[in-house]
Amino acid sequence: MHRKEIDIPTYLTEHGIKASYQRIRILKYFQEHLTHPTVNDIYEELLPDIPTLSKTTVYNTLNLFVEKNILDVILIEENEARYDWAMQTHGHFKCVKCGQVFDLEVNLEPSSIPGLRGYEIKEQHIYIKGVCLKCQNPESVH
Amino acid sequence: MHRKEIDIPTYLTEHGIKASYQRIRILKYFQEHLTHPTVNDIYEELLPDIPTLSKTTVYNTLNLFVEKNILDVILIEENEARYDWAMQTHGHFKCVKCGQVFDLEVNLEPSSIPGLRGYEIKEQHIYIKGVCLKCQNPESVH
DNA sequence: AATAAACTTGTAATCATTACAGTTCTATTA
């Protein structure tokens, strides 16, 4: 089942989360945008539609989703957390010019890292920063 | 030349940094401790010796060192930056039980990552969290 | 010794995040 085909209320219930209106709308954000939003991105997008929405609710909900393994936190920013639909471990690239964050297919085999022998691994984060193709040759791209 | 054998004032000068007393002492911290300190770790360690030291100076100095490629920033924490002697790219492991941060030898070849073809890479960060050996079997370790 | 530039310091501001208490919503039961 692909992310876009998932029924959000069902998906929440399956993960032990009561499907409130705010929670549905917040998770739907990730279904509709394949980006890596900050708390504020989500808050500002939903506010016109849900004028009573509190930023605290966005924080609480995202923390809950992370705890229930629906979302991952991305700390590629220096100061602000971003969130991403939880899926097979992958990496993230941030272009330091345009600021966009991309997903990367990275297969980092923990068993290949000498110092980790016997360690219990809970999380794996791979962040790469640089300049994306478009920002290197602004004119060469249509 | 190994980190412990470096002459700090010379090293600073070579990197285009005027070797003030505070800067020498702060960089010396990294020579004497092979850890990954926070701003506060450094501040508290040096304060008894340099009672006039300001936390702002520690911030300014660490930012300068990072800018001059003497140190790297580690953002494995959720809320606080850590710093590390800049050397060949490597990863970091944080034990979620004892909180200690270890260095990892990781060789992540950017050319092996499909989505990065043609991208200019400036930084590479690999963070792994889990439970270290000692915290898994507290009694089995002397 | 004079002077300017660089460095350091302390306080105040910033900003993301969390704490907390009051309000609203939801589901269950009578």
Added chain:
DNA sequence: TAATAGAACTGTAATGATTACAAGTTTATT
């Protein structure tokens, strides 16, 4: 349907790392 308890939501205040800024100190140059 009404009552009630628990969960979820909201708004404000607090927290805490980091930065801005202006004033004081040190350093280097003349």
